[in-house]
Amino acid sequence: MFDKRLDKKKFKEEVESNLKLLYRHTIAEASQQELFQAVSYAVKEVIMDDWISTQKAVKEQGAKTVVYLSMEFLIGRALGNNLINMNSYRQVEDCLAEMGIDLNALENQEPDPALGNGGLGRLAACFLESLTTLGYPAYGCGIRYRYGMFKQKIENGYQREVPDDWLKDGYPFELRRPDFTQEVRFGGTIHFEKDANGDDCFIQENYQSVKAVPYEIPIVGYGNHMVNSLCIWDAEPIVNFNLDSFDSGNYHKAVEQENIAKNIVEVLYPNDNHIAGKELRLKQQYFFISASLQSALQKFKKTGASIFTLPDKVVFQMNDTHPTVAVAELMRLLLDQEHLSWEEAWGITTKCVAYTNHTIMSEALEKWPIDLFERLLPRVYQIVQEIDRRFVAEVRSRYPGNEEKVARMAILYDKQVRMAHLAIVASFSVNGVAALHTEILKNQELKDFYEMMPDKFNNKTNGVTQRRFLMHANPWLSDWITLELKTTEWATNLDLLAGLKALVDNPAAQSDFIEIKKQNKIRLAQYIKEHNGIEVDPESLFDIQVKRLHEYKRQLLNILHVIYLYNQIKENPEQEVQKRTFIFGAKASAGYIRAKEIIKLITSVAEVVNNDASIDGKIKVVFIEDYKVSNAEIIFSAADLSEQISTASKEASGTGNMKFMMNGGVTIGTMDGANVEIVEAVGAENAFIFGLSSEEVIQYENHGGYNPQDIYNSDPKLRQVIDQLVDGTFAGGDREMFRNIYDSLLTNKSGRADQYFILKDFDSYRQAQAAAVAAYKDKSAWARMAMMNTACSGKFSSDRTIEEYVRDIWHSQKIQVEGK
Ligand code: 6GP
Known part of the structure; x- marks a missing residue:
């Protein structure tokens, strides 16, 4: 819409006049926020015409x-996405650049x-x-x-x-x-x-x-x-x-x-x-x-x-x-x-x-x-x-x-x-x-x-919209897809991504794909450096779980597994291991105490692991503050592994799983929610599936027969991890800080012990993690897997859902x- 009409001169004048009207400022005097407002009003001006036409058309038709x-x-945020949908992002970006304004910086001004x-x-x-x-x-x-x-x-x-x-x-x-x-x-x-x-x-x-x-x-x-x-x-x-x-x-x-x-x-x-x-x-x-x-x-x-x-x-x-x-x-x-x-x-x-x-x-x-x-x-x-x-x-x-x-x-x-x-x-x-x-x-x-x-x-x-979660979130991959498919039509017909299947064994395409992923990992690493002050290595495997914090989503299973890995690395310092970065992002409801304790556990494990020189940075743990739509867009595109590990039967669908998939993230997950359909679309060989099935979970819930103590007693490495919750390892010596979490796993003081089957699924999760790491070692095989995920994600466009x-x-x- 904009593309044919965008008259650079007019657009610039519009921005200048908005600045004057709104703030009595010139471009040189304006703050970034003022520029964001002035540019947004200039974009809105164009939207208005189409808005009016739409109202008219609805009435008439x-x-x-x-x-x-x-x-x-x-x-x-709206500015960037509106420009994408108006087919004007690049033009406006250029136009602003000529005025000495960085569109990306303006986007970050938007609430x-x-x-x-x-x-x-x-x-x-x-x-x-x-x-x-x-x-x-x-x-x-x-x-x-x-x-x-x-x-x-x-x-x-x-x-x-x-x-x-x-x-x-x-x-x-x-x-x-x-x-x-x-x-x-x-x-x-x-x-x-x-x-x-x-x-x-x-x-x-x-x-x-x-x-x-x-x-x-x-x-x-x-x-x-x-x-x-x-x-x-x-x-x-x-x-x-x-x-x-x-x-x-x-x-x-x-x-x-x-x-x-x-x-x-x-x-x-x-x-x-x-x-x-x-x-x-x-x-x-x-x-x-x-x-x-x-x-x-x-x-x-x-x-x-x-x-x-x-x-x-x-x-x-x-x-x-x-x-x-x-x-x-x-x-x-x-x-x-x-x-x-x-x-x-x-x-x-x-x-x-x-x-x-x-x-x-x-x-x-x-x-x-x-x-x-x-x-x-x-x-x-x-x-x-x-x-x-x-x-x-x-x-x-x-x-x-x-x-x-x-x-x-x-x-x-x-x-x-x-x-x-x-x-x-x-x-x-x-x-x-x-x-x-x-x-x-x-x-x-x-x-x-x-x-x-x-x-x-x-x-x-x-489903999810590819306009935001691919085109806006991952411009490098989007450009590459357009180049390979020789069309931009996938923007409104995501099934066309299936055309990429022809490339998954092509070494040049694989290395392009790996390079794009790497650029996205560098971008996320910069964000983490700026916001968390932590250095992470873009060459490491990025293993990411971002979603609300909820016991059924089992961030706890993830962090317990990180503790397990940390113990293994400390016990076998000579062993070669894949370098990994575990990234979390999650808000807990203000009154949800257990969820907040789990955040504290993640950040505490991060503190210990990231500062332990003896493990030589082999694993890092990052908790990204204030997970929200805008940083999500940077996060999805940077994942190698997508954590979708809810207790089977509990996650109605999940949509983060789809956003990762589109961006070439490989799922490690349970057969829950839409994961089932993701695996169906991409093939079980291109995902890492573990854990109880929903039938098994429901069977235990209805008829009992699960005792986490049995697992605690029979798996010494897992026992060590659980015991570390109450021996002060991650709490500066405080044995009580994570006592409630420990109790929730082993005793039934408040309801059923290990209600979310964390101990039950631990071993199978550990194996799935090991399989993922083994697969990651073979760069070409991994690239193939990641590309298959993008290529098979067509079904998960919200366009399909809406139809x-x-x-x-x-x-x-x-x-x-x-x-x-
Ligand atoms: C969520 C579900 O937990 C998630 O699995 C699903 O993908 C999403 O809805 C969209 O359907 N449910 C909620 O956020 C919620 O509050 C009452 O449900």
Whole structure:
């Protein structure tokens, strides 16, 4: 889009004029941040035209819109990606260089909008980008958190959380749209009356309300002039603070409203795969859902179409259960505002909502106490009660006399609202995010629902966008791929990477590939030197595990294995070993104590290992502070080995595994989540698979029969490692620092001992690691393996995922946008 139009002179003038307008500065006077803002506004100026054209095209072509409802959108930085998608990155880079400005440095000035925790939020961002690139009209709806995911500082080896004030310099890519403000009401009492037409009318009194004000962020499609919107809602008080009311008794009301509004959007709960269970979180959920649905209905009604055609024009995809209150809110709007009958409203709602499940971790299953739910959302609660009453009646008639089933399936049970059940009952589609995950949902977690309504269940294996995670993250590899395939079309058709298979045995291609990997390793080594002060050797094997810190993801298994290796090297100093760098990056939820202890263990092992002159730098351990989308892009491209080692059955899909794969990282992992499909695509000989299967894990969980003590007693080398947790080796002599971790592995003080089967899988992991290192010795064989990973990663583009959602769930149509 830009490419044909980019008039260097005009662009430069634009940047200069933005600097003047925004800061009264010239280029020479401007700070890097000011330059970033000025350049971003110049880019936004171009985006605006396409944004306007897209809106127009959607209206004219009357296409169905996908509304992706999500509490999280982990979009990452926009400037670089927008330029990539506008096909203008290199041109703008050159143009800025002529002005003495370094685009890369400017990109580093951009805050990393961290409006999400991890996998679920990043997936939502990839989906919006793919939807747009493929030409489907879509809206993301979420919350404009004042503070996103906290920044992580490592101090004395411990994680400290620092607020992420991402808006402090202003965010150039957002657009405030006060015209589309909505009111959202909480609490109070309700009763119903007949209105002038004789319709039932629900009157809510003594409620609190806030204004929901939308901000839109453009989502730029790749090379197609299409720009969709991510709409994030900010909260503002209804009564603007008014000094005249200071003495009149309204003061308190005004301040109260100010506070409610401020609180609602203040902060993203930093929980990944875990519920927060706080009243404020439910408020956040209802706040953005009510605003999004009101807004969607208003837009629809403007077209003048019959409300009964709503399912032809819009579909609401619920990203996990967090937006599930949408079911009842849509019913409320259809019943109370549109005055439809229950059956009519239910008929429409159940054709408009679909649900994606992202985890089977029981601690993530959302349940709200009924008294809280009813107090906060009185009318919505009535509706949930009625949905539950009708559903329970249906279960009883399907399974007469089976009250256990009723108890298992009811929406309201044991004084709680089970959000997943509400989502499943109302949705026309329920999907898991990888084949194995969907099977586990059908056969274990959601078995009763699957048996009763099998047609709703389907799988949509996750994917990631190659525009960000290959083109932007790894320009060297991207250029090489384009050169070898003689086309850039892989940017929108990742299956074309299969063409690289023809090169995997070609020595020249192998050495190119190795050289590119090396350049990426040097780039990461520089980042580590700058940020951690640690020297790492780019010639060493880079073994990387980056993801949220969670016990089920088993960073602990990884670091215990590092300790094991360290012991071996110390015992056999003469033995030749492969030089290795173990790299970790992970944030722990602020209240997740065990996760924080594991971070401390990793950093403590790093401290000892990195400073032990006797091992001569044979292994190094690095904990990268503040893992986030922007540094992830540097990390994925630099990995030799990709650690995907969750306890089988626990990781719904994983998407980091796909980002590594595309960039030629070889997986060491369990048969869990999408790893199963990765291995299927690349061949078992091009990955290192170990550990219990999901069936075995589930078997142990359901029937017992695993005792970690047996392994501790029979494997002396592993025992040595475990004992080192409590003999002070890594804690400056302190025997208590890692006692809880030790206990969690061997005793069942708090739940099952070694709940995540770390000891059980240790030996098999050790063997897989040894096999990986042996393979790495043969440079040519390794290059082949790495290239096969890139070549076989086509399936894991989110473009493929989105086309499957469209085909099976959304049934929406592409639109054409004319560029200017
Ligand atoms: C995550 C899953 O843990 C991960 O396996 C998956 O790839 C990702 O979702 C995208 O589907 N789940 C969450 O982040 C979460 O909080 C409630 O689930």
